[in-house]
Amino acid sequence: MGTGFTIDTPIRVAHLGIDSVISIVDDLLVERIRKAYAARFGLPFSGIPRNEPDGRAKRIAAYLDLVQDIVTLKFAGTQADPTRYAALLPGSAGARPPKPGSIDVNIMSKVDRLESGNDLSDAVAALAGFVRSKVEGAVVLSAGFNPRLYNALAAFPEFYRDATGSLRKRIILKVSDFRSAMIQGRYLAKKGLEVSEFRVESGLNCGGHAFYSDGKLLPVILEEFRDMMTGLRVELRELVRGWYVSAGKPYQPDATPTFEVTAQGGIGTRGEADRLRETYGISRTGWGSPFLLVPEATCVDDPTLRRLVEAGEDDLYLSKASPLGVPFNNLRGSGSEQWHAEREAKGKPGSPCPKGFLKSNTEFTEEAICTASSEYMGLKLAQIDASDAPEPIKQRRRADVLAKQCLCDHLGNSSLIALGIVKESQGPQAICPGPNLAYFAGPYTLEQMVDHIYGRGDRLTPADRPHMFAKELKLNVDYLETLVRDLDPADTKQTAYLDKVVANLLEGIATCRALATETPFADENLASLAAAADREEDRIRSLSKIRPVSDNLCPA
Numbered sequence: 001m002g003t004g005f006t007i008d009t010p011i012r013v014a015h016l017g018i019d020s021v022i023s024i025v026d027d028l029l030v031e032r033i034r035k036a037y038a039a040r041f042g043l044p045f046s047g048i049p050r051n052e053p054d055g056r057a058k059r060i061a062a063y064l065d066l067v068q069d070i071v072t073l074k075f076a077g078t079q080a081d082p083t084r085y086a087a088l089l090p091g092s093a094g095a096r097p098p099k100p101g102s103i104d105v106n107i108m109s110k111v112d113r114l115e116s117g118n119d120l121s122d123a124v125a126a127l128a129g130f131v132r133s134k135v136e137g138a139v140v141l142s143a144g145f146n147p148r149l150y151n152a153l154a155a156f157p158e159f160y161r162d163a164t165g166s167l168r169k170r171i172i173l174k175v176s177d178f179r180s181a182m183i184q185g186r187y188l189a190k191k192g193l194e195v196s197e198f199r200v201e202s203g204l205n206c207g208g209h210a211f212y213s214d215g216k217l218l219p220v221i222l223e224e225f226r227d228m229m230t231g232l233r234v235e236l237r238e239l240v241r242g243w244y245v246s247a248g249k250p251y252q253p254d255a256t257p258t259f260e261v262t263a264q265g266g267i268g269t270r271g272e273a274d275r276l277r278e279t280y281g282i283s284r285t286g287w288g289s290p291f292l293l294v295p296e297a298t299c300v301d302d303p304t305l306r307r308l309v310e311a312g313e314d315d316l317y318l319s320k321a322s323p324l325g326v327p328f329n330n331l332r333g334s335g336s337e338q339w340h341a342e343r344e345a346k347g348k349p350g351s352p353c354p355k356g357f358l359k360s361n362t363e364f365t366e367e368a369i370c371t372a373s374s375e376y377m378g379l380k381l382a383q384i385d386a387s388d389a390p391e392p393i394k395q396r397r398r399a400d401v402l403a404k405q406c407l408c409d410h411l412g413n414s415s416l417i418a419l420g421i422v423k424e425s426q427g428p429q430a431i432c433p434g435p436n437l438a439y440f441a442g443p444y445t446l447e448q449m450v451d452h453i454y455g456r457g458d459r460l461t462p463a464d465r466p467h468m469f470a471k472e473l474k475l476n477v478d479y480l481e482t483l484v485r486d487l488d489p490a491d492t493k494q495t496a497y498l499d500k501v502v503a504n505l506l507e508g509i510a511t512c513r514a515l516a517t518e519t520p521f522a523d524e525n526l527a528s529l530a531a532a533a534d535r536e537e538d539r540i541r542s543l544s545k546i547r548p549v550s551d552n553l554c555p556a
Contacts, residue, residue, distance in 0.1 A: 002208065002432050003408070004415030005298045007033050010067050013297050013446065014101040015074035016085050020297075021104045021140055022067070024126045025111050027059040028355060029412035034063040036419050041070055056122065060129025067103060068135050075100045088447070090454045104137040104172070105130050108209075109146035110324060111357055111408075113368075122357060124152045131156045131169060138170035138196060143209065143326075145184055154191045161194075165252030170196040176203055176213045178224040182232060185259075189236040192243030195259050199286065200225065202265025204475040205468065207289045207434035210318060210327040215476055215501035217508030218265065219469055219515060222280040225261050229281075233258055262286060266436045266468040270455030271524025278521070287453060289434040290460075293442030294449050301417035304429045305443060307333055313438045318479070320403040321430075323358040323371045327479075328407070329432050336410040339428035343374075344402060349381070350374035351406035358408050372404035405430055435475065439465040455522060467525045469512055470532035476505060477536045477543075484543050505540060509533045 002023065007030070009020040024030065031048060038045035043066065048059045075098070078085050082098045089096060105126075112123035120128060123146060130139055141149070153159050158169040171188065173195050175181045181198045188195060200221060203213035213221070237258070244251040263276050264286030276282040291297045292308055300308070307315075311331060319330035330337075343349055353359070353373040361371050364379040371380075384397050406428075413427030439461045444452075451457035466474075480501060487494050516530035 002411040002414075002430070003029055004412040005292060005300060005431070007412070007415050008037065008067070008299050008419075009297055010101065010103045011037065011070050011074075014071045014103055015078045016088055016446075017099055017101050018088075018297075019102040019104065021106045022064075023108075024060050024064075024105045024130065025108055025122075025357060026355065026408060026412050027056045027126070027129070029415070030063040031059045032416065032421055033419065034059075034066050036421055037066060037070065041073070043069065054119070054125075056125040057120065057129040057132065060126055061132040064103070064105070064130065064133035064135045068133070071100055071103065088450050091456070102137045103135045104140055105135075106140040106142060107149070108143040109141055109149055110143040110326075112146055112149060113357060113359055121148060123149045127152055127156075131158050136168055138172045140172040140174055140199065142174035143211070145180075145187070150184075150187060151191075153188065153193055159193055160249075161252060163250055167194070167196070172197040172199055174199045174201055176201065176211055177216060177221050178228055178232075181225070182228075185232065185236050186239065189239035190243065192240055192247065192249075194240055195236070197259055198225070198261050200261060200263045200282075201286075202468075202472050204318065204327075204479060205266035205435060205472040206264070207329055207437075208432040209322060209324065210329055212327065212479060213504075214497075215480065215504035215508070217469065217476065217505070217511065218263070218472055219280075219511045220504075220508050222263060222276070222282065223511070226280045229259075229261055260284065264288060266434060266471055268436050268439055268461050268465060268468060269459070269523040269525075270453065271521035272468045273453070274521040275524060279515075279518075287449075289437045290440050290449060292431070292433055292437065293440055294444050294446055296446040297449075299415040299418045300431070301414045301424065301429060303424060304331075304335065304414050304431055307331060308431070308433060308437060309442050311433075311438060313435070316433055316435050316438050318475075320400055321405040322407060323404050324360070325371070329434055331431050331433060334430055335413070335424070335428040336405050336407075336430035339410075340402075340405055348374060349402055350377035350404070351409070353406065355408050370406075370408075371401075372406045377401055377404070435471060436468070459523060463525070464528070465525060466528040466532065469515070470525075470528045473505075473508065473512060473532050473536050476508075477539050480505065480540065480543060502540060502544070506537070509537050 003026045006020055006022055010022065013020060028050065035045050048055050048062060052058060078098050085098050107123050107126050109123060112121045114121040127139065127149065153171065159171060161167055171193060173181065173184050175198050185195050202218045204210050241251060260283040262284045263282045267273055267285050267287055273285045276285055292300055315332045317330055317332060318327045321330050322328035350373050353370050356370060359368040359370045361376060362368050369376050380401050381398060384394050407430055410428050410430035414429040414431060416422045417424050417427050444460065448460065452460040483498055483501065487498060512529050512533045516526050516533065520526040
């Protein structure tokens with residue numbers, strides 16, 4: 001959800017019992033939002049300068065404390081009159097006593113700059129800020145395994161059970177497949193650290209950065225979790241138990257370490273959520289991008305919201321905009337895209353790089369710079385111009401360079417505009433919705449979206465919307481096309497990788513065909529899944545004729 005769109009979501013909905021996640025990548029944005037909300041609620045504010053020692057951790061902790069204070073204030077109102085709270089509950093919840101939603105935070109493991117003069121890297125400093133705060137939520141670790149960050153977790157007692165068996169802070173890992181969950185879970189368990197949730201996300205049918213899963217489709221991945229997670233629970237429990245024993249710490253048998261498995265990425269109807277729970281044993285489902293169309297829940301400026309409302313399938317695309325070099329789900333015509341195009345037209349491509357969170361390239365400089373910066377683009381474009389590559393290849397390489405956008409700054413601007421902190425002209429807006437948003441219109445009230453999720457009231461998506469698994473399959477074959485296009489036939493490693501992707505896709509297609517024969521849940525378009533399996537298998541076979549892969553993977 002970027003850095004700004006859920007920056008204040010707990011303030012908006014936690015008092016109604018809804019869990020949400022705040023990105024704490026951008027501590028400078030966090031500080032500006034803290035100042036605005038302190039003024040709005042008449043709470044004290046003392047600024048923390050950018051050059052303050054340990055300032056990043058202090059800014060994050062101060063903001064989370066403010067969020068907790070505001071949620072507490074608003075929740076008192078919910079307790080006094082729980083009418084709206086009760087109306088938002090699913091029908092099976094009964095007369096559940098009001099409880100505020102969890103205030104969780106997200107740290108992208110890959111965004112972990114370590115600058116000279118700083119004692120802590122960016123990710124570790126963000127973690128320290130979360131731990132120091134009064135929030136008793138979870139840290140969601142995404143974007144891969146970072147040993148430095150994972151080792152830092154062990155330094156904080158808040159992630160260990162106390163004498164009563166309670167945890168003050170919890171760990172959630174966002175993972176792409178079971179193997180990733182197993183490796184990361186073991187690494188942490190050997191340190192006595194428990195994962196409370198493995199959050200499985202579709203590799204391509206998601207918002208933000210898209211971490212490709214080598215053609216492995218979500219239903220195949222979830223089958224493996226269903227079949228293997230009992231054994232993983234036992235293994236991790238014993239590793240944690242062993243750590244407590246070796247550390248001489250009290251171990252509470254009644255506080256048996258366990259975890260839940262949740263899923264997200266492209267869910268659009270209650271029937272699809274029911275499928276995830278009933279077929280794969282998923283305990284909860286995550287709905288992200290559709291909430292960008294709910295102003296009560298997310299912080300999106302009006303011009304960007306209008307673009308999202310009008311966006312069709314072709315407007316939501318997988319781009320090369322991220323300086324991290326990871327595919328990035330993007331919106332055509334965004335404020336950021338227009339801003340970069342204007343700078344390019346003026347002969348000044350790239351960004352001044354005001355924050356530098358994504359500095360990682362040392363191709364031309366001793367100190368890392370960002371690939372979306374003017375400095376890098378100038379150097380890289382000059383190198384391309386001076387090369388002896390054919391002009392069509394030069395053009396493609398230039399396009400790849402110019403596609404980069406200043407995400408660490410622009411992803412926060414929408415929230416600043418929406419809260420009246422800056423004018424639209426001062427803040428180019430980047431946004432990262434998932435492809436699923438094309439099937440929603442909006443804007444919606446919170447009640448409308450919640451009723452849609454629980455299958456009551458008016459359905460918000462068209463009846464012919466493709467099943468989430470059908471959409472994911474198409475996105476994966478689309479991505480296969482790019483792999484085939486860029487393949488060097490002489491590169492045996494690339495060819496072998498392509499074989500692996502095709503094999504995974506064909507396995508996924510077989511799984512989808514079997515699933516399509518089952519009885520659909522209400523509002524589950526299983527018919528679209530059967531049609532997609534036939535269509536996308538034909539596309540794969542056509543691609544194999546363009547750029548041959550192993551005959552045994554795509555027999556005639």
